[in-house]
Amino acid sequence: MKRLEILLLASLVGIGLLATGCGGGSETSSQDSPGASADAESTKPTTKSKRPPRKKRTSTPPPIKGLARVHILAPETKVEGNEVISTVRVRNVSKGTITRFSVSEFWYDDAGNATPGGSRTHQSPFLPGEVIELELRASKDSKFYQNQFEFSHANGEVEATVVAGFPEASE
Secondary structure, eight states: OHHHHHHHHHHHHHHHHHHHHTTOSOOOOTTTSTTOOHHHHHTSOOOOOOOOOOOOOOOOOOBOOSOEEEEEOOOEEEEETTEEEEEEEEEEOSSSBBOSEEEEEEEEOTTSOEEOOOEEEEOSOBOTTOEEEEEEEEEOOTTOOEEEEEEEETTEEEEEEEOSOOOOOOO
8 A cells, every 4th residue: 555655646746747847837926926026027937929930941953063054145345444344244044053153265366376364253153044244354465356255164164155135034
């Protein structure tokens, strides 16, 4: 009989501790006890406010390995002071992200000899459908006759197609 009483007492104590630990204890307000201070009010459990709904994460497509395809507008070249500035607008038409997209400009004189040009690398991932504008700068040289652009990326080559314009972005 003694064992049954001990088991019953231990069960009641366990249930009581479980109920208190899970928030089942009684709450006292400052009105119930006249000597309660402001500290008692600050320790009172508060109702949690609802969280704003989480935004849906948009995952970026994996980077392209190998040949990437882009559309470009005809590059604009102008001379400012003693610099030649070429502006190239590019749109990623591939299904994946292009990493470290690079444009190099090569200048040639009228005899076909190469002269120094400029290059530029887009550091952030170039997402599908994104349009970027890269500005290439080269020191002005009286020998400049014709220029040529070369496109590449970290994981391969780029096939560039010149188009008349980019489609309007629909939002």
